[in-house]
Amino acid sequence: MAYTAIIGMEVHVELGTNSKMFCRCVNNPTAASPNTHICDICLGHPGTLPLANKEAIIETVRIGKALGCSIRELSKFDRKHYFYPDLPKGYQISQYDEPVAENGAMTLDMTLTDNHRPEAPISITRAHLEEDTAKLLHDTDGSTLVDFNRSGVPLVEIVTGPDFQSGAEAKLYCQELRTMLRFLEVSDADMEKGQMRCEANISVQETDSFDIVDGLVVPRPGVTLNNKVELKNLNSFKAVERGIAFEIARQTQMIEDEQPWIQQTRGWDEDKGETVMQREKENSADYRYFPEPDIPPFHPAEIAGTFSLGELPQAKRARFHEEYGFSFADAHILGATKALGAFTEQVMSELVEWLHSLPEVKGASDEIAEQHKTRAAKLTSGWIINKLLSHVDSIKEVKISPENFAEFIALIYTSKINSTNAQKLLADMLAAGTNIDPSHIMEEKGYGQVQDSAALQRVVEEVILNYPDQVAQYKNGKEGIIKFLIGMAMKATEGTGDPNMLEELLKKQLS
Ligand SMILES: [Zn+2]
Known part of the structure; x- marks a missing residue:
């Protein structure tokens, strides 16, 4: 029997706005001292009036646009009712039937993995804005403490269609999403810090027993589909991949053993390397959504019309590979942030110009010029990724101008300096803290390579x-x-x- 896994992802992203979603409290959910960034609004006191954070709405629109979604003309907030100690109001302000963004898409290129299909087309069902809940801290003595610093932090929920078929696809999706969020500078999306939280809905079915119609899994006539399992506690990319792979194998074995299962929530146990039952899921809870009466509806499409996102990471990566001859893996790293992409591009344009001034390239055939360019690209990506970025947290800290970095690469390219001394030279350039001429330091310190x-x-x-x-x-x-x-x-x-x-x-x- 052949089986197919049906997987949908739900990802929550904390936005890095200055203030919280509905009050003026500082947005710092992981502040060292608990309950220091709180007020009547984010503590849910009665009689307080929430005011929507415009910055958070703009960032949600940016995310929606980047994911190819259509942005709604009109959107509103709704109250989602449930009772839990992390939710002081007894309801969460979220979005129900009019999310900011919907119907987007992303295509995952799986060719660099051993995934069973080379390309995974993923539909983005929606991206909506809501508020985060407080954080519960379970003490060893059995008591539970509540930290409201996280209460009311802007949170974007991104939901996909049931389009993934493996853990590897889900992992790459989460990685692509993080790249995108960082590129847009809307969130650091650090999974360890809980800034990006991933959940998967997984069910294994017999292949050809279902169709996916408008984002819904529809059984073929006479078929009863297997129940889905919600998988939580996926706190790293590795956990996303391994947790889903384990769950697919577990469900497949259950089918073979003719053991049906009920709808349930399971958690990934990293140490044991298995998923464990957390709770049986009753029929989907009735949250009694109703429109939030205290916040007027708003017009996201108007906001979307006021800006353009420019070239997004996936497109930039493809162009870096095509135009400069970087490998896909290197292009991925170099094109991941605006600052690094711009630095790389300026270095390469300086280098290409310089290469064309060399006697052996001048007037040469395109083929020779292309070969030089590929060699220069390889050298440049190696020195940026393995050496330069190992000295700093971000390219923004680097004071070396692209012109001087290109000159530095040119010195190595023409064997005027060997690799060992080039590393010393780079360290000196970084330590100088200002932009200085590499040839000058090379001569001054006698780093030049003896070719006599x-x-x-x-x-x-x-x-x-x-x-x-x-x-x-x-x-x-x-x-x-x-x-x-x-x-x-x-x-x-x-x-x-x-x-x-x-x-x-x-x-x-x-x-
Ligand atoms: Zn507050």
């Missing part, structure tokens, strides 16, 4: 004289020892020798 073959030849002869044992070993076929000899020669040049030239000279001398 007569000088290097003398060094090689000296090394051969000084290390007769290693030379003998090399001559007896232990070729790996050449690395030691190159190292000694590099040391003799105080790190400025060109290691490729030294290797060549040593091999020639010893042959």
